[in-house]
Amino acid sequence: MPAPNIDTIVSLAKRRGFVFPSSEVYGGLGSAWDYGPLGVELCNNVKQAWWRWLVYERDDIEGIDSSIILNRLVWKYSGHEATFNDWLIDCRKCKGRFRADKIVDNKCPSCGANDWTEARPFNTMLQTKLGAVADDDPTALAYLRPETAQGIFINFLNVQTAMRRKLPFGIAQVGKSFRNEVTPGNFILRTREFEQMEMEYFVSPTAEHSKLVDYWVEQYLEWFGSLGLNRENLYLYEVPQEELAHYSKRTVDIMYRYFPEREKPWEELMGIAWRTDFDLGTHSKNKLDAEGKRINPDSTEDLSYFDEAAKQRFYPHVIEPAAGVNRTVLAVLMDAYSEKTNDKGETRVILKLSPQLAPIKAAILPLAKNKPEIVGMAKAIKRSLQPVLRAVYDDTGGIGKLYARQDEIGTPFCITVDHQSLEDEAVTVRDRDTWEQERIKVTDLAEHLQKRLKPFPVPESI
Numbered sequence: 001m002p003a004p005n006i007d008t009i010v011s012l013a014k015r016r017g018f019v020f021p022s023s024e025v026y027g028g029l030g031s032a033w034d035y036g037p038l039g040v041e042l043c044n045n046v047k048q049a050w051w052r053w054l055v056y057e058r059d060d061i062e063g064i065d066s067s068i069i070l071n072r073l074v075w076k077y078s079g080h081e082a083t084f085n086d087w088l089i090d091c092r093k094c095k096g097r098f099r100a101d102k103i104v105d106n107k108c109p110s111c112g113a114n115d116w117t118e119a120r121p122f123n124t125m126l127q128t129k130l131g132a133v134a135d136d137d138p139t140a141l142a143y144l145r146p147e148t149a150q151g152i153f154i155n156f157l158n159v160q161t162a163m164r165r166k167l168p169f170g171i172a173q174v175g176k177s178f179r180n181e182v183t184p185g186n187f188i189l190r191t192r193e194f195e196q197m198e199m200e201y202f203v204s205p206t207a208e209h210s211k212l213v214d215y216w217v218e219q220y221l222e223w224f225g226s227l228g229l230n231r232e233n234l235y236l237y238e239v240p241q242e243e244l245a246h247y248s249k250r251t252v253d254i255m256y257r258y259f260p261e262r263e264k265p266w267e268e269l270m271g272i273a274w275r276t277d278f279d280l281g282t283h284s285k286n287k288l289d290a291e292g293k294r295i296n297p298d299s300t301e302d303l304s305y306f307d308e309a310a311k312q313r314f315y316p317h318v319i320e321p322a323a324g325v326n327r328t329v330l331a332v333l334m335d336a337y338s339e340k341t342n343d344k345g346e347t348r349v350i351l352k353l354s355p356q357l358a359p360i361k362a363a364i365l366p367l368a369k370n371k372p373e374i375v376g377m378a379k380a381i382k383r384s385l386q387p388v389l390r391a392v393y394d395d396t397g398g399i400g401k402l403y404a405r406q407d408e409i410g411t412p413f414c415i416t417v418d419h420q421s422l423e424d425e426a427v428t429v430r431d432r433d434t435w436e437q438e439r440i441k442v443t444d445l446a447e448h449l450q451k452r453l454k455p456f457p458v459p460e461s462i
């Protein structure tokens with residue numbers, strides 16, 4: 001049973017230290033969120049799982065970390081300055097301002113009127129100014145990147161030559177992106193500051209691009225499965241021609257059931273796009289348009305690739321799987337949410353997170369906190385596990401309460417140290433999902449827990 005709605009997760013997230021509303025002491029800042037002690041661990045675990053899966057376990061992908069602020073010309077030639085727009089309309093009656101594509105039945109969502117201004121474009125790149133310059137100096141204008149992808153394209157040649165790569169190969173990057181969203185909302189689903197995990201997979205112009213899109217869709221479905229997402233809560237959306245971005249010939253979105261309570265429950269989790277050779281071509285000094293004119297007179301580099309075998313120079317095509325960290329975290333939390341009733345008829349929340357993603361892997365709980373020998377043994381076990389996995393010590397309540405607290409934050413194992421432990425050098429390991437308990441020797445504990453923290457499946461390379 002996944003969470004019945006996003007609000008259930010908002011409340012759990014705040015109560016248990018995953019996500020807090022940002023700037024709360026000043027009344028908040030619309031749709032900005034801060035990740036708490038458990039949230040930061042969960043985000044890191046998602047990002048590490050992704051990085052391990054693509055960069056370490058495959059042999060055809062490199063990683064980079066480019067700047068957030070790039071030369072403004074990057075955004076001119078990528079097309080973002082001209083086209084990264086939302087279309088805005090104003091309600092003449094209540095003066096509310098909305099995204100034109102989100103209006104249902106032509107009715108104002110605030111007052112119900114049907115009296116609109118003309119739609120006009122609003123560029124959603126967030127602006128800043130570089131250096132100690134006058135407010136109105138146009139040369140100081142810069143943007144916070146709206147996607148991590150462009151930092152990859154402009155480094156294509158650097159990575160390819162430094163790492164002596166041949167096609168096909170990919171470059172992965174994870175990091176913050178910014179968009180001045182007109183209608184942010186739904187918790188961490190749509191915010192102005194968010195994190196992306198993007199990978200640009202460079203292939204020959206004669207590769208089977210559409211098949212590669214399908215291949216990456218399958219890979220990501222498997223990966224999301226390994227994070228614990230139920231396939232029934234994922235849906236593939238073939239983006240129609242008229243909705244494709246200017247650079248794309250085909251895009252498939254993987255949607256997640258973020259709104260199970262609604263008639264239309266799906267929202268985008270990630271997209272997989274065939275971006276053609278648009279990006280490498282547009283940033284290249286030698287690429288010509290149909291009339292034989294250079295399309296980019298500002299570029300000092302040519303991002304073409306020489307294929308030794310075919311003795312041909314060309315601009316590689318790109319297949320791009322682009323995912324959001326925050327949307328993955330929200331989907332993972334919603335899918336992991338479950339409730340269980342104990343012997344006393346009390347309903348408990350259990351967050352059935354994949355053990356790899358759980359912020360805390362093991363909680364060491366002394367059964368008697370007034371017994372120094374038991375406390376000492378429990379603390380020593382915590383210290384001995386820490387180099388192997390994330391463990392915490394907790395003695396701030398009765399055992400029932402401590403178990404419930406760990407279940408609610410998704411800790412897969414609770415380890416209880418009791419009077420018997422002093423005699424037999426063994427502890428009780430309790431499973432989060434089944435509540436079953438087994439007795440394990442302290443000397444075997446680290447190995448026992450590691451075996452049960454199942455590894456992610458290793459994907460095949462193309």
Ligand code: GAP
Pocket residue numbers: 146147148149179181188189190191192193194195196198268269270271320322323324325326327
């Ligand atoms: N480079 C292609 C690109 O950026 P996108 O579909 O605009 O494509 C990719 O973004 C992913 O980034 C989305 O599927 C979503 O997971 C995440 N994302 C985009 N805008 C977001 C926002 N305002 N808040 C949270 N996540 C967002």
